[in-house]
Amino acid sequence: MRKTLLVNRRSALKLVAAGTAMLSSPYIIRPRPAWAENGVLNVTTYDKFLPQDFLDKFQKDTGIEVRVRLTDDQGKQYNLLTAEGANPSTDIVTVAGHRYSQFIQSKLISAIDIDKISNWKNLNSVYQDAKWARVEDKLWGLPILAGYEGLARNTDYVKEADSLEIMFDPEYKGQTSYIVSDFLTLAMQYLGYDGDFVSYTDNRELAQKATNDARDLLIKHKDMVRKYYDAGSEVQQMFINEDIYLAHSWSGPVAKLIMEGHPIQLSAPKEGTFGFVYTLNIVNNAPNQENAYKLLNAVLADPAVGASMTRQSGYSSTINGVADLLNDREKMAATLPQNQLERVIFFSSVNRDMKNELVDRATAEVKAA
Structure with a gap:
């Protein structure tokens, strides 16, 4: 899931925007820098979702080496996690909200502890405790992009x-x-x-x-x-x-x-x-769970990260303050006024x-x- 497609309800996970292309790829392994002494973080996500400048800064600030594996399909993520069972090779996956039940019922992702995400307040109120995001009275991911x-x-x-x-x-x-x-x-x-x-x-x-x-x-x-x-x-x-x-x-x-x-x-x-929302989700039994929380917190730390995500992917950001960083044409393309955003029912x-x-x-x- 980035040729320009129109998503219907059966292929909502392949929504395209702004002419980018999502391609399946093996791990992108970057040389482990000398300063990376505090572990690693393995992330499975879609092309253009996590800006490289954000990842570079996160690695520099934390000493955590981020290894990104690209995916182009929810089913592939599900099948991989299922096959790996209690010993997952990834810490964070990117799940669409209306696919939560499948991952939760199979015990593939963990509920998140928002007390560990001090920047949660920077998430738009529409997404902070949305009904679609709460299953079994728990929240299961950090919303990052919406279509x-x-x-x-x-x-x-x-x-x-x-x-x-x-x-x-x-x-x-x-x-x-x-x-x-x-x-x-x-x-x-x-x-x-x-x-x-x-x-x-x-x-x-x-x-x-x-x-x-x-x-x-x-x-x-x-x-x-x-x-x-x-x-x-x-x-x-x-x-x-x-x-x-x-x-x-x-x-x-x-x-x-x-x-x-x-x-x-x-x-x-x-x-x-x-609409639907892509979220960053912590894998059940993630080997680097604390590092995963650090990345989730960092995503919300600066609206510039959300603006970069929007420019790269074409999706709407979930982070407060992003619209202020976009030019008029970018705002028209990728944002809704708050009153209209509140009309969106997420699948x-x-x-x-x-x-x-x-x-x-x-x-x-x-x-x-």
């Missing part, structure tokens, strides 16, 4: 987009586009239902009704849509060609357009939208099978209508 979906618009033609209602406005007939499976869950939010299915665990009948109502809404307004798309490159090209003025999109492809100077903006609708790991089944069926029915 979200919303309403993308060409600001030359669409001045405001604060509600999903605009996607059904006849004024934009034939000038809208979306990923059916993802927009269907937002349509559920628009209709007052739970688009993430968390509240439907024991109520399949209501889940089916909610899905059917959203499906029928999209079929009713099918003439609004110029094209259903699947890849981020498709929606980018439609915006560039001015084939569309309005779309549902994930933040990655839109960030790239904004950084290239196109008159595009993304907003979180008032009915709520969805839960609860009830995924039911959600996948009902949404996949409804998606096929919308496309076939």
Whole structure:
């Protein structure tokens, strides 16, 4: 997971932004410096997530040698930790919040002790004790980067987009586009239902009704849509060609357009939208746990670290003060106003099978209508 892709709900872990590329790689082993006398720290993460200048400073300040192994897939991290069992070769992994349950149930990661992270207060309040991050009444990771979906618009033609209602406005007939499976869950939010299915665990009948109502809404307004798309490159090209003025999109492809100077903006609708968060997680039985806490604390010590993460990855930072360090175009590409950020519902790991089944069926029915 960094070609520019559009993430749908089944591939949310491959969200791209700003044209970077994430490639799987073996350990990046750097020569052990003479001053590294206080141990090592092994980190598995994605390309561009931890800035090299930050790692260099951390190593210099602490004497801890950081060994980075790159990954491009959550499943690969899970399989590696499972295979290593009680003797892991890594101390920190990078897990998306809606994958927590899988790692926690397999006892692969440890709950974090925020008392050991003195800079926790520098984390944006939206993430400090978020519901998605708390499992078994414990917190399981340090949120570092977030991606979200919303309403993308060409600001030359669409001045405001604060509600999903605009996607059904006849004024934009034939000038809208979306990923059916993802927009269907937002349509559920628009209709007052739970688009993430968390509240439907024991109520399949209501889940089916909610899905059917959203499906029928999209079929009713099918003439609004110029094209259903699947890849981020498709929606980018439609915006560039001015084939569309309005779309549902994930933040990655839109960030790239904004950084290239196109008159595009993304907003979180008032009915709520969805997002996911990458977190740094301490591995269960991590051999260098104390060093891991030192790195988590250092990530939060300076908003410049978060700004660098955002510039490199295209994702939104979770750290307070980052927006103040970005230029206007960077802010438009990678940040949301606080009131809109509070509208983002971060994907839960609860009830995924039911959600996948009902949404996949409804998606096929919308496309076939």
